[in-house]
Amino acid sequence: MGILSNTVSIRQFRVVGDKPTANLPAWAGTRLADFGFRSIEDSAEELAIGWVEFDDPRESGFEAPHAFQRDHYFVFTLRRDQRRLPAALFKQHLQQEEADFLAAHPGFRRVPKQKREELKEMLRLRLLAKTLPAPSLWDVVWDTEKDLVTFASLSASIGDLLVEQFKKTFEGLRLAPIHPYARGMDVVEESLKAKLATANRASTAEAVELTEANRWLGCDFLLWLMHRTMTADSEYPVSRPGPAVPGERFISYLNDKVLLAGAGNPDGIQKVAVSGPQDHFSEVRAALLSGKEIHEAVLYLEKEENLWKLHLKGEPFH
Structure with missing residues (x-):
């Protein structure tokens, strides 16, 4: 699924390490070419993994910066060809x-x-x-100013593949997944960071521990959004750097699909799925009153004539 598709699944990583200070595009192009994809169509090899150009998955030369550079963004694609025998x-x-x-x-x-x-x-x-190898493609967008990588896949195994390939390619750099706690620290006001740190349930600073111990963050965020959807006008000001002007208003609300889960009986986790446009969210209210939490929901974002839908999973926060 390409990053430019109408519907796309994405997750983000933080780039950790020191980039070259001089001529970053030339360095990146050389590294991408060195670890570029090599076809296995004329061999009997089972697997080939490497980078290809964003605009043409057949090309892996990265001979000029325009092949992957868009302003301060680097865009390229991870390609894996694999032969499988039934x-x-x-x-x-x-x-x-x-x-x-x-x-x-x-x-x-x-x-x-x-x-x-x-x-x-x-x-x-x-x-x-x-047997012809079957190709798989996953787009990568690297914001070199914010040291942020956006990856077009939610698969844990494919995410691990990206992390490994990125580390091999860009010597001295590595990718760290942005977990709910890190996301929270990145977006909350300075005055609230101490409170968030106090609420941190992880016992170490390891990413896995921070993710697992703070799964409540995403669920609480969805609960807050649901409360706002039910009781407020759902209008918010732009408060983060980006293409929109700070202070501009937009509308955000939950609708269409909500998945709630919780220990509803001795047999284990009980799930409730609420689908379709909602007027009063009566089923959601009943599930919340019974002790369930919101685990997934469809989030709408509206700004003027533009409309976006985001299927957000609370626990992993993507």
Whole structure:
């Protein structure tokens, strides 16, 4: 799913480390090219991972800054090509190979273990050579001024792949996931940071611990938004740096879909999904009164004639 699609899933990372102070685009282009994608179509290799250009996933040369630089943003794509053999097909071919071996060696009642492993490896390589690799693409946007990377995937395993590839490519830099607590510290007023630090439930400063221990933050944020949606005009001023003018008004509210969860019975977690446009949120109110928390919701953002929808998951906060 591309970053320019009408619907896109994104998560963000903070770039940690010191970037080169001189000619950053030239350095980045060289590093991207060094770790660029190399095709495996003409080989029997199973896997290939590397960077490709944002505008053309067939190109990985990054020969000029315009191939990836947009103002102070670097945009490029992580590509993974992978060959997969259907298990049923492989088993069928292996049975035929074993039958052929036994027919050629009537003294054997079964294929010896070592020979069977040899047949499996030979067959795997032969079938892989006939199988086209399936490409997967994930866009990356690196804000070099804010040291912020936006990645077009919510998958934990693909996120780990990005972190590993980024670290190998850009020596001295690494990616740290932006967890709910870090996001909170980044956006709250200075006067509230001490209170947020006091509310921090993590016992260490490790990202995993900060994420797991402070999952309540996203749920509380959704609860606050729901309260505002039910009781206020849902109008807010722009208060963060960006393309919008500070102080400009926009509207934000929850609607269409709300997922609540909580320990509702002895059998385990009970979930309540509320779908469709809501007038009074009666089902949501009832679920909240029974002790459930909002885990997911669709957040609407309106500014003049523009409308955006964000499906926000409370616990991971993306």
